[in-house]
Amino acid sequence: MVNQLYYGDNLEVLRRYIKDESVDLCYIDPPFNSKRNYNQIYNNIGSEDKAQAQAFIDTWEWDDHAIHGIEEIITNYHGLFTQQCIDLITGLRNVLGKGSLLAYLVSMTLRITEIHRVLKPTGSFYLHCDPNASHYLKLVLDAVFCSQGGDFRNEIIWKRTSGHNDSGKYGNVHDVIFYYSKSLKYTWNQVYQKYDQNYIDKYYRYQDDDGRKWMSGDLGAAGLAGGGYQYEWNGIVKLWRCPKETMEKLDSEGRIYYTRNRVARIKRYLYQFTLKLHIIEI
Structure with missing residues (x-):
């Protein structure tokens, strides 16, 4: 048909x-x-x-x-x-x-x-x-x-x-x-859309020394329905979105950004999304 x-x-x-x-x-x-x-x-x-x-x-x-x-x-x-x-x-x-x-x-x-x-x-x-x-x-x-x-x-x-x-x-x-x-084995084709340049300029305002652009994302879990993990990180005790082992891994990979108040935030890199777009275009 x-x-x-x-x-x-x-x-x-x-x-x-x-x-x-x-x-x-x-x-x-x-x-x-x-x-x-x-x-x-x-x-x-x-x-x-x-x-x-x-x-x-x-x-x-x-x-x-x-x-x-x-x-x-x-x-x-x-x-x-x-x-x-x-x-x-x-x-x-x-x-x-x-x-x-x-x-x-x-x-x-x-x-x-x-x-x-x-x-x-x-x-x-x-x-x-x-x-x-x-x-x-x-x-x-x-x-x-x-x-x-x-x-x-x-x-x-x-x-x-x-x-x-x-x-x-x-x-x-x-x-x-x-x-x-219809069954547990179903077709799902993920759709990705390229970011508008104005969106990139507005939100991906930070850049590492190697040129990778990133935006700052929240690592706190306060208010989330699924709860979080309570521990001290960088002198601050609060409810975090990930366990301490994950936080240590992110920190060792340079994926954490610290604010002036020493609060940890995650770096969300632009390249993580453009790489997916490139794979789909192939």
Whole structure:
């Protein structure tokens, strides 16, 4: 499958056109169950446009589509659904009842299951949502991915806007992106970006005798969630980020910079990052 663009319901496209274990990475930005209507961007010339326009009305009903979908899950249509997934949807039906939220979660479960099927064993999946249903969607993702040897990798917080006041509540300023891998052996390609020269001039203001530029980094651990190491170094007792043996090694390598107040700080060399960039460019 090279440079293919499909237009239509992604569930139908996945089931009809996408082969098992043929996709390296999948990212979806589905409706969020926001109970809002979004601006229509189609001309509604034909029936396909009219159907597609409905996807921008992010409201859900317990209708024939939802009933058919939950029947597929509970009866394990074509053996696609894990027992954990069946138990989860059954439990959510008992807790939430047959309403808009369950209809939304059933729709998402059908699609997440198909996405898991088409991903390669080394594949990754990103699901973009917001706090309206993110806590339920993570349960669905765990039931589909983690129950079949996959793993939850991270929850990425995307800040959409600066802080503001929403009436009667805290400001809604972020979206959530869940990152999962299909197996424990997954593909990860590290991305490096060259620093802007203005950034280098501003932060890498120090230079060793051999010409290597560096910036000063904190070695203190006060306030860090993981704690630190309490000991005396250069006459100063405080909580440090590394054990004393590591501090001694850094000092012997000339990697420590001392302030006027004798506080130890680490030298973060610019060459450590440019070397990685050079390797990637090769």
